[in-house]
Amino acid sequence: MSTPRKPANGSSTTASSNWLALKKNLPEKTHKHRPGDGESSRPRKRQKMSHHPSGSNPHSLILPSPTTQHTSTAQPTGKLQSDQPDMDLESGESRANLQRLISGELTFNASQQSPGKYLALDCEMVGVGPKGAESSLARVSLVNYYGAVQLDEFVRQRERVVDYRTQFSGIRPTDLVDAKTFEEVQKRVAELLKDRILVGHAVHNDLKALLLSHPRPSTRDTQIYAHKHKLTRSNRIALRNLVMQELGVKIQEGEHSSVTDARATMAVYRLHKKEWEKPPQKPTHNAIAAASAARKPGGKKQKANTNEKGKATINAAATGATVFPGGGRKGISSGISIIVHQRGGSNKGTQPAEAGKVKKEWWKEVG
Numbered sequence: 001m002s003t004p005r006k007p008a009n010g011s012s013t014t015a016s017s018n019w020l021a022l023k024k025n026l027p028e029k030t031h032k033h034r035p036g037d038g039e040s041s042r043p044r045k046r047q048k049m050s051h052h053p054s055g056s057n058p059h060s061l062i063l064p065s066p067t068t069q070h071t072s073t074a075q076p077t078g079k080l081q082s083d084q085p086d087m088d089l090e091s092g093e094s095r096a097n098l099q100r101l102i103s104g105e106l107t108f109n110a111s112q113q114s115p116g117k118y119l120a121l122d123c124e125m126v127g128v129g130p131k132g133a134e135s136s137l138a139r140v141s142l143v144n145y146y147g148a149v150q151l152d153e154f155v156r157q158r159e160r161v162v163d164y165r166t167q168f169s170g171i172r173p174t175d176l177v178d179a180k181t182f183e184e185v186q187k188r189v190a191e192l193l194k195d196r197i198l199v200g201h202a203v204h205n206d207l208k209a210l211l212l213s214h215p216r217p218s219t220r221d222t223q224i225y226a227h228k229h230k231l232t233r234s235n236r237i238a239l240r241n242l243v244m245q246e247l248g249v250k251i252q253e254g255e256h257s258s259v260t261d262a263r264a265t266m267a268v269y270r271l272h273k274k275e276w277e278k279p280p281q282k283p284t285h286n287a288i289a290a291a292s293a294a295r296k297p298g299g300k301k302q303k304a305n306t307n308e309k310g311k312a313t314i315n316a317a318a319t320g321a322t323v324f325p326g327g328g329r330k331g332i333s334s335g336i337s338i339i340v341h342q343r344g345g346s347n348k349g350t351q352p353a354e355a356g357k358v359k360k361e362w363w364k365e366v367g
Contacts, residue, residue, distance in 0.1 A: 091274050095247065098267040101147040102249050102260065112146040115192060118220075119144060120199040120266040122258040123206045124169040132163030137209040138171050140185055141258035142192055143266060150192060152259055154179035170255035186210055201239040201265045222268050225276050239264060246271055 015023075100106050120143050125135040136159065142151040154171070156179040164171050189210055199220045200206055207214060226242055227235040240252040243264045251264050269276070283291075 091271055093270050093273075095271075098247055098271060099249050101267050102243070102247070102251065102264045104147070104260070104263065106147060108146055108148045112144075113148045114144070115150050115196065116144045116146075118197045118199055118266070118269075119150065119192060120262040120269070121189075121193075121203060121206050122200065122262040122265065123209050124171055124256060124258045125209065126157065126161050126165055126169060126171055127163030128157065128159040128161055130162075132161075132165075135209070136161070137182065137185075138169065138176065139258050140189060140210070141262050142189065143259065143262045145266065145270070147263045147266060149259060151188060153185050153188070155185050156181050158182070166255065168256055170257055186212065199266055199269045201242070201261070201268075202236075220269055220276065222265055225272070226268075229272070229275060231272075242268060 097106075122141050123137055124139040126132075126138040128134050128136045136157055137155050138157065139154050140151060141149065143149055154175050157176060161173075161176070164173065166172055190212055193212070193214060197218050197220060198214045199222070201222045203214075203219065203221050222239075222242065223235070223237060226232050226237060231246070232242065239261060240250070243249050243251055246268055247264075249264070251260055
């Protein structure tokens with residue numbers, strides 16, 4: 001009788017009763033591999049990442065998308081708050097914040113929309129008269145310290161407009177159809193400027209067009225202050241050049257806007273406010289004395305020393321001049337020595353000692 005042939009793997013042909021009972025109780029999902037499977041069917045790394053879609057790189061899903069991160073933290077354009085804590089200047093002002101002030105990208109809360117203490121003024125003109133050579137007020141704009149518009153009105157013209165100067169003023173005929181009268185705009189501007197500090201660039205021209213005046217101590221002209229504090233050599237620098245120099249912003253490239261110009265003027269003022277608002281330093285006593293001594297010529301100083309010592313010959317000796325009897329110049333007596341001799345009877349003056357004896361025996365010379 002022949003012996004049953006064993007399989008190649010060495011296991012018996014029939015399983016034990018215990019293994020058959022255990023196999024019935026075990027779920028089918030617990031079988032990770034069947035006998036006879038190769039090593040390539042159960043790599044741990046592939047099984048660990050088997051949930052990724054086929055053909056995709058699993059490492060590309062681990063890191064978050066940089067676009068998603070940027071969009072979740074970025075602020076909407078034009079919604080930058082004016083009180084953003086970004087102090088990167090010695091003046092306490094943010095240069096980027098001032099640049100957005102000029103472009104009108106800031107939003108304002110209720111307190112920042114009130115007039116406040118500072119107001120910036122700018123006006124636009126049109127041409128009237130022969131060939132439009134005369135300027136007439138056509139638009140007035142006022143902004144507060146934060147750039148919020150307090151007044152922006154067009155002015156009705158009394159004369160026929162010859163040149164609207166649109167390429168510079170930005171004003172068109174349709175802007176002046178329903179404009180307010182000059183008296184209404186003038187009154188409103190005067191009310192807003194009362195008891196406030198006026199900021200402007202060559203602001204005397206704007207006040208002249210409005211037929212208004214403003215106290216000089218309450219006026220901050222950026223054109224004057226820039227030259228006074230050595231920001232520019234020219235005492236009549238244009239606003240666009242000053243803004244470009246100090247803030248790197250280009251304005252007035254095409255049509256002008258009085259609102260933009262007023263905001264630019266306020267931005268320049270805010271940039272240098274701490275320096276421009278410093279009280280003037282009072283000169284010390286030593287500085288005053290030094291300046292006074294520098295202005296005095298040498299003769300005055302010698303005269304003071306002469307009065308203290310009471311000798312008229314010291315100055316002359318110090319300067320090398322010829323001493324004449326009786327003092328004075330070129331032998332002309334001032335009369336002081338004679339008066340002293342008559343009152344005191346002593347010869348303390350600069351008169352020679354023989355003068356008394358000669359005067360006592362004057363009759364001998366006559367006889």
